[in-house]
Amino acid sequence: MRQHGVPTAAGDVIRLDGVTRTYQTGAPPALANVSLAVAAGEALAVLGPSGSGKSTLLNLLAGLDKPTSGQVTVDGVRVDTLSEAASARYRRERIGMVFQFFNLLDDLTVLDNVLLPAQLAGMPSKRAQARATELLSYLRIDRHTRAYPGRLSGGERQRVAVARALMNRPPLLLADEPTGALDTASGHEVRNLLAQLNQDGQTIVLVTHDTTLAEACATRTIELTDGRIRRDTAAVAR
Amino acid sequence: MSGRVLSSPLGRIVRSGVGRKRVQTVVMTLTTLLAVAASVLAAGLLVDSQAPFERAFAAQHGAQLTAQINGATASAAQIAATAHAPVVTASAGPYPVASLHPVAGSGADLPAGTALKQMTVVGRSGPASTVDSMTLASGTWASGPDQVVLRAGPGQGTDFTLGSHVTFPDAPGRPTLTVVGFANSVSDTADAWVTPAQLTALSAGASQYQMLYRFTDATTGTQMNADRTAITAALPQGALTGAQSWLQIQLTADGQTAGFVPFVAAFGILGLLMSVLIVGIIVSGAVSSQTRRIGIIKALGFTPAQVVRAYIGQALIPAAVGAVLGVLAGNVLAIPALRDTETVYGTGRQTIPGWVDIAVAVTALALVVGAAWALALRAGRLRTVDAIAIGHAPPAGRGRWARRAASRLPLPRPVVIGLANPFTRPARTLAMTGAVLLGAASVTFALGLTTSLADAQHAPQVATLGNVVVNLGDAHPGIPIKGDPHLAAASPARVAADITAQPGTATYVGSADTTVGVAGITGGVSVIGFTGDTAWASYQMISGQWFTGPGQAVVPTRFLAATGDTLGDTVTLTKGGRQVSLRITGEALDTSEHGMQILTDLTSLDGLGLGLQPQQFNIQLTSGTDRTSYVDALNAKFASIAAQAQPNLDGGGTVTAAAQALAALLTVMIVAVAGLGVLNLVVLDTRQRVHDxxxxxxxxMSPGQTIIMVLTSVAGIGLVAGIIGVPLGILTLDYVMPLMGNAIGTAIPSADINVYSLPELAALALGGIVIALAGAALPAGWAAGARPITALRAE
Structure with missing residues (x-):
């Protein structure tokens, strides 16, 4: 996979500076003064129990939510200052997202689902088709091009979701519990896929409870507890 | 009890359903409000337009016979004794009465000195009475000298305001009276009222009296003749000098208002259809959008019956609030609308009947309960797991072909998704199409109707032709023009020459009228002879052509119907033993003289030997000419002769104005209901697709793209509905206009029905899109503003 985007001055794709997110005044923050830098090509696994702030961190990186204080910079873009429309453009161009429950559109074919981000970004039709074909083939789901998601297995659906996430060649792939809704075999399949993508140069942030997944694909792991980074370690092995 | 119900699990479900779904609750309340208000207004007016004269006549204890008795022949005791004739059930009078020829005084909308029509003036000490109990439309009753109350209603007193003056040149001392009030007399007993003492002064002691009667039987002409005979018999011979039967007034009044009924009926039906459709849409949407919630409460142990009760309650609360507010709004909106019809009918103040309020509210609520019951029952009977499972997106697979087809279009993705969206929920799409379609049809019908009525109203007639009118000679027999008997008679030739010479004259036509006999028609028929630029004077033709020379005549529809003549036939006019024959060349739009008037070239009438000369000139000014200066300049030339120039004010069309105002009001309401229906459906759709x-x-997807997607999803529906709705509106007009014309005794020229131009039709067809987009704009904005994180969590 080719790397796109402009890294920060230090070569980081992600930089969080003193980020705090509080949902209700007086309540403990979901994220508390978190600072973090992720270099291009890293695969960062974010671990932690429920309520530790994992999803909040992911939402801030995706531009789906804004910090109460602090700065979020992704691929040179200050995500925390973007307007709604600029956030949409940012997600379109710099982020690929993979969800636990796939979030594929049931009434679009596999190909149409994959094409969607390119079409929203206004990519010329031929180029988009070529890119989708390339991705579906790379992810070994090209035989399901005309099928609807409802007819695919969980692992296949997640592959479609990954293809869709990579459509616009985002510098950063965000994955939220990507194996959380999969059986063991499908989970294994997705783990290998993410590891392969990272080996090909894709920067990945994945949020998970699954330590096996973290060990299999992450080059680095952080552990969140009560909104703070308790541990930050490079994975020993894949 | 109610407290216990509300705190029960069922009550909590209902309360939370109403409270949590705020948008839906508000839309439901608003829509019911508008639908009920429109229905109350439409049904109220429909009821109001049925036999308004009869109801007003009954309310005022109208006079079934208005008798004029000569006080010189019958004594006061003899006149009073007629009240005890066996057929009489009630009577009022005797009131002194006089027939006078007034002229406009200061403060009137007419130039001072303008001759008015002959007035029956009655001396009465107050409006209330056992018979002909009048209502004061404005001002007060005449309580002292020099005060007069004029009759309100169409064509009456419209040139006067409170405080303006009327002069009576034919009364001793040329008294000038001040207008202190306007009164409605359904029985049409007089044109003006003064105090009895004032009447004695006006009539110079001439003793004519008016008696008003009601009888045991007075519903047929035969009964009325018998009643009249009984009154005549109770008086000395020759004492009864005149009598007016209420049946004649009823005929005229009903003719005047009949044109109103088809139009109100058409709008009423459109409004009611729309209300039924939208209430159905709202309730079905409210229930179907909560199928998942129904599944959950069933999983918690609610029985299907409890589910049905909960959802009926949930729909009924906002609907009941909306219905109550709607009834209030309908009645408030009816005030100006009924004031219009009141002017048309010439009756006292009317309100929406209470039973209409109750019937509309009950029907609306029954509709809500019915729709909620059917849908909640279906949802309540669903297997719990199915209810939870299908609560969200539409069944997968629906509309896929449409998506595939749309995706082949070279359009941006949000547009493609939006265009294909209507096919995923066909029932909802049909409902939305219906709402927009009725809205577009209403707008088309209303626009066509107002244009048609305006065209018909402004159709040239001798009363409305040109900008300026010049009258010659006596205003009425024996009453001099300008109130001055010493002026020299005006020579029509000199007046014509003055008009021709006056700068600013574009063209003019002179006319003279008389009454002639026509074979097959009882009584006289009015005939108008034109001279000058007769081609310019052409009335609007229904069929055939305007006359082009002597020996030809043009007649209205009713004349043709009465004589059985057709175009090309010859009609023979007789007068004083002479006769002329004219060939009928055309059928004109003309409702004056009850549609029984012959129009011809003045020289056509030479054979009658009447020596008819133009008594009126209608003048068209060149564009840019100041009418007031022109009139002043002509009047300066006419200073010493009995001729007077006046601006030709187009004062007619009370029915037309009322119909146009009502059409506008009802259209706005129907379109608002349609827009709310769309809004509700788009809100539902957006809610159900929130995850997508x-x-x-x-x-x-950017906020702009989201808005485009949502708006595109309704634009197609709007376009299709507009394309179907416009012909529907045109067909309605094609059906209603001839009915309206028929009711007032004339055919309507096709030019007055085919009033739509191609650009107008195109714009109207696009009106469907406007209604749809207006309804969808708000939810599109909400969808664009929805935070994706919230939307994703909704899963």
């Missing part, structure tokens, strides 16, 4: 929206946004 979240995905789209997570993938980078």
């Amino acid at each position: 929206l979240g995905v789209f946004k997570a993938l980078g």
Whole structure:
């Protein structure tokens, strides 16, 4: 996979500076003064129990939510200052997202689902088709091009979701519990896929409870507890 | 009891359903409000337009016979004794009465000195009475000298305001009276009222009296003749000098208002259809959008019956609030609308009957309960797991072909998704199409109707032709023009020459009228002879052509119907033993003289030997000519002769104005209901697709693209509905206009029905899109503003 985007001055794709997110005044923050830098090509696994702030961190990186204080910079873009429309453009161009429950559109074919981000970004039709074909083939789901998601297995659906996430060649792939809704075999399949993508140069942030997944694909792991980074370690092995 | 119900699990479900779904609750309340208000207004007016004269006549204890008795022949005791004739059930009078020829005084909308029509003036000490109990439309009753109350109603007193003056040149001392009030007399007993003492002064002691009677039987002409005979018999011979039967007034009044009924009926039906459709849409949407919630409460142990009760309650609370507010709004809106019809009918103040309020509210609520019951029952009977499972997106697979087809179009993705969206929920799409279609049809019908009525109203007639009118000679037999008997008679030739010479004259036509006999028609028929630019004077033709020379005549529809003549036939006019024959060349739009008037070239009438000369000139000014200066200049030339120039004010069309105002009001309401229906459906759709929206946004769909997607999803529906709705509106007009014309005794020229131009039709067809987009704009904005994180969490 080719790397796109402009890294920060230090070569980081992600930089969080003193980020705090509080949902209700007086309540403990979901994220508390978190600072973090992720270099291009890293695969960062974010671990932690429920309520530790994992999803909040992911939402801030995706531009789906804004910090109460602090700065979020992704691929040179200050995500925390973007307007709604600029956030949409940012997600379109710099982020690929993979969800636990796939979030594929049931009434679009596999190909149409994959094409969607390119079409929203206004990519010329031929180029988009070529890119989708390339991705579906790379992810070994090209035989399901005309099928609807409802007819695919969980692992296949997640592959479609990954293809869709990579459509616009985002510098950063965000994955939220990507194996959380999969059986063991499908989970294994997705783990290998993410590891392969990272080996090909894709920067990945994945949020998970699954330590096996973290060990299999992450080059680095952080552990969140009560909104703070308790541990930050490079994975020993894949 | 109610407290216990509300705190029960069922009550909590209902309360939370109403409280949590705020948008839906508000839309439901608003829509019921508007639908009920429109229905109350439409049904109220429909009821109001049925036999308004009869109801007003009954309310005022109208006079079934208005008798004029000569006080010189019958004594006061003899006149009073007629009240005890066996057929009489009630009577009023005797009131002194006089027939006078007034002229406009200061403060009137007419130039001072303008001759008015002959007035029956009655001396009465107050409006209330056992018979002909009048209502004061404005001002007060005449309580002292020099005060007069004029009759309100169409064509009456419209040139006067409170405080303006009327002069009576034919009364001793040329008294000038001040207008202190306007009164409605359904029985049409007089044109003006003064105090009895004032009447004695006006009539110079001439003793004519008016008696008003009601009888045991007075519903047929035969009964009325018998009643009249009984009154005549109770008086000395020759004492009864005149009598007016209420049946004649009823005929005229009903003719005047009949044109109103088909139009109100058409709008009423459109409004009611729309209300039924939208209430159905709202309730079905409210229930179907909560199928998942129904599944959950069933999982918690609610029985299907409890589910049905909960959802009926949930729909009924906002609907009941909306219905109550709607009834109030309908009645408030009816005030100006009924004031219009009141002017048309010439009756006292009317309100929406209470039973209409109750019937509309009960029907609306029954509709809500019915729709909620059917849908909640279906949802309540669903297997719990199915209810939870199908609560969200539409069944997968629906509309896929449409998506595939749309995706082949070279359009941006949000547009493609929007265009294909209506096919995923066909029933909802049909409902939305219906709402927009009725809205577009209403707008088309209303626009056509107002244009048609305006065209018909402004159709040239001798009363409305040109900008300026010049009258010659006596205003009425024996009453000099300008109130001055010493002026020299005006020579029509000199007046014509003055008009021709006056700068600013574009063209003019002179006319003279008389009454002639026509074979097959009882009584006289009015005939108008034109001279000058007769081609310019052409009335609007229904069929055939305007006359082009002597020996030809043009007649209205009713004349043709009465004589059985057709175009090309010859009609023979007789007068004083002489006769002329004219060939009928055309059928004109002309409702004056009850549609029984012959129009011809003045020289056509030479054979009658009447020596007819033009008594009126209608003048068209060149564009840019100041009418007031022109009139002043002509009047300066006419200073010493009995001729007077006046601006030709187009004062007619009370029915037309009322119909146009009502059409506008009802259209606005129907369109608002349609827009709310669309809004509700789009809100439902957006809610149910909130997860998809979240995905789209997570993938980078911008707020602008979201708005485009939502708006495109209704634009197609709007276009289709507009394209179907416009012909529907045109067909309605094609059906209603001839009915309206028929009711007032004339055919309507096709030019007055085919009033739509191609650009107008195109704009109207696009009106469907406007209604749809207006309804969808708000939810589109909400969808664009929805945070993707919230939308995704909705899963």
